[in-house]
Amino acid sequence: MLRLEKLTKIYKTGDKALNAVDLEVPQGQVLALIGPSGAGKSTLIRCINRLVEPTSGTVTLDGTELTGLGSGGLRKARRRMGMIFQEYALVERLTVMKNVLSGRLGYVPFWRTLLRTFPQSDVDEAFRQLDRVGLLEMADKRADELSGGQRQRVGICRVLIQNPAVLLEDEPTASLDPKTSRQIMRLICELCEERNLAAIVNIHGVAKTALRQFPGPALAAHCFGALPDRCLCLD
Amino acid sequence: MLYLIAAFASIDVNWSWVYEGLDRGWKFIVAFANPDFTSRATDIKEGLIENAVITIVSTVVGIAVSIPIGLGAARNISALPVYLVCRAIVAISRSLNGIVVAILLVAILGFGPLASFLTLSFATIVFLSKLLAEEIEDMDKVQAEAIRATGGSWLQRFDYGVFPQIVPRLIGLSIYRLDINFRESAVLGLVGAGGIGATLNTAFDRYEFDTAAAILLMITAQLWCWNTSRVSSARRCNDGDL
Ligand SMILES: Nc1ncnc2c1ncn2[C@@H]1O[C@H](COP(=O)(O)OP(=O)(O)OP(=O)(O)O)[C@@H](O)[C@H]1O
Ligand SMILES: [Mg+2]
Numbered sequence: 001m002l003r004l005e006k007l008t009k010i011y012k013t014g015d016k017a018l019n020a021v022d023l024e025v026p027q028g029q030v031l032a033l034i035g036p037s038g039a040g041k042s043t044l045i046r047c048i049n050r051l052v053e054p055t056s057g058t059v060t061l062d063g064t065e066l067t068g069l070g071s072g073g074l075r076k077a078r079r080r081m082g083m084i085f086q087e088y089a090l091v092e093r094l095t096v097m098k099n100v101l102s103g104r105l106g107y108v109p110f111w112r113t114l115l116r117t118f119p120q121s122d123v124d125e126a127f128r129q130l131d132r133v134g135l136l137e138m139a140d141k142r143a144d145e146l147s148g149g150q151r152q153r154v155g156i157c158r159v160l161i162q163n164p165a166v167l168l169e170d171e172p173t174a175s176l177d178p179k180t181s182r183q184i185m186r187l188i189c190e191l192c193e194e195r196n197l198a199a200i201v202n203i204h205g206v207a208k209t210a211l212r213q214f215p216g217p218a219l220a221a222h223c224f225g226a227l228p229d230r231c232l233c234l235d
Numbered sequence: 236m237l238y239l240i241a242a243f244a245s246i247d248v249n250w251s252w253v254y255e256g257l258d259r260g261w262k263f264i265v266a267f268a269n270p271d272f273t274s275r276a277t278d279i280k281e282g283l284i285e286n287a288v289i290t291i292v293s294t295v296v297g298i299a300v301s302i303p304i305g306l307g308a309a310r311n312i313s314a315l316p317v318y319l320v321c322r323a324i325v326a327i328s329r330s331l332n333g334i335v336v337a338i339l340l341v342a343i344l345g346f347g348p349l350a351s352f353l354t355l356s357f358a359t360i361v362f363l364s365k366l367l368a369e370e371i372e373d374m375d376k377v378q379a380e381a382i383r384a385t386g387g388s389w390l391q392r393f394d395y396g397v398f399p400q401i402v403p404r405l406i407g408l409s410i411y412r413l414d415i416n417f418r419e420s421a422v423l424g425l426v427g428a429g430g431i432g433a434t435l436n437t438a439f440d441r442y443e444f445d446t447a448a449a450i451l452l453m454i455t456a457q458l459w460c461w462n463t464s465r466v467s468s469a470r471r472c473n474d475g476d477l
């Protein structure tokens with residue numbers, strides 16, 4: 001269970017990106033987050049794992065208050081939050097396999113990751129995840145040799161190997177063509193169901209006027225390609 | 236135009252010196268036609284080896300020192316106090332001229348390869364740390380952010396999110412610097428800082444132009460070997476994964 005209480009973010013520039021947002025996402029729920037550009041969708045997601053420091057308010061994950069953690073505790077907590085990026089954010093010059101294994105960085109000591117010698121159980125798990133998304137034969141290719149859809153699937157593997165409780169996804173399909181977008185969205189929804197994960201998914205480019213024409217979930221389903229459990233509009 | 240003529244007229248040429256110089260130049264050219272590799276063979280060999288050692292060691296040490304300084308001087312990954320200190324180091328060291336440093340070091344440490352080694356290390360640090368910092372500031376920051384989001388530590392973030400992005404540039408700049416250091420180590424010998432330049436200096440002082448010619452040819456050959464070998468190795472580094 002992920003809970004936000006009165007989460008507020010005011011940037012140094014004075015932009016009030018989030019204004020006392022209250023939100024609860026139970027285990028297994030996929031929440032679609034829509035709203036016009038600049039509504040604060042990315043900010044909300046980034047405040048949860050504190051890539052952006054919230055100005056006030058609290059974030060609680062399974063009873064741990066993330067907003068009160070020191071840097072060590074925060075790193076431990078981040079292992080339970082998988083983040084998926086619009087630009088995939090793979091390490092371009094590393095192989096697919098090493099990219100997937102980088103999801104284990106929070107669990108493995110530095111010297112092992114430096115030598116690129118991950119525990120065998122992690123390696124097996126990485127192969128399993130790659131197989132699950134149909135990229136097994138790509139394991140030794142470099143990430144910059146993949147197509148957009150393939151890259152995002154590697155991004156998903158990297159997140160799953162973290163063994164997360166929550167997925168945070170910032171416009172995961174905004175850089176993909178409509179057909180691939182729908183495939184990726186469907187994959188994400190399937191995985192959330194399989195593993196009973198909570199997820200917050202940002203969807204880009206949804207204007208308020210469009211929201212008036214369709215009610216929330218229908219619109220989200222339209223952009224999404226798969227039906228989220230719930231839809232929330234920021235403005 | 237008038238100014239140019241006036242300027243030329245004001246150059247005071249001592250024609251007898253020029254004549255002597257021409258004479259010496261001619262002897263030098265003749266010497267090049269039959270360079271003498273043998274009579275000072277051991278000196279030349281030792282000089283060349285000393286040169287190579289000075290170059291390689293100073294470049295390696297320079298790179299090793301400039302990586303942490305470059306990291307610290309990159310605003311996007313370092314805390315403000317660290318950044319300010321490293322930027323100050325970069326700024327101050329850049330304002331010192333290389334040859335001045337060499338002469339200073341010779342004055343402090345006396346003649347010999349140590350001065351040469353320190354000068355080249357210093358020059359490498361000056362050159363590399365600033366460019367490295369700029370490269371880090373220009374990197375794609377989401378890659379590093381993704382590593383941070385998995386719960387990786389600062390070192391892991393550097394190792395996975397930053398280092399792979401700067402490696403091609405780091406290798407390119409290091410090879411380029413090694414190149415420059417090779418050349419400079421020969422020149423530094425002339426101000427008394429050891430290596431093949433010192434051997435060359437001695438040869439000139441003794442008017443052994445044939446030996447000097449041999450030394451110059453050897454330096455050229457060494458540079459040429461080095462140049463051809465580095466092209467292939469650089470290409471291999473770029474295509475690999477890390
Ligand atoms: N690093 C930053 N510094 C200052 N202001 C920022 C920063 N990032 C975002 N903002 C401001 O915060 C507000 C919300 O931005 P945010 O990126 O969260 O919007 P968004 O809903 O994700 O928009 P989009 O759909 O275009 O991605 C905007 O007004 C933006 O100008
Ligand atoms: Mg956004």
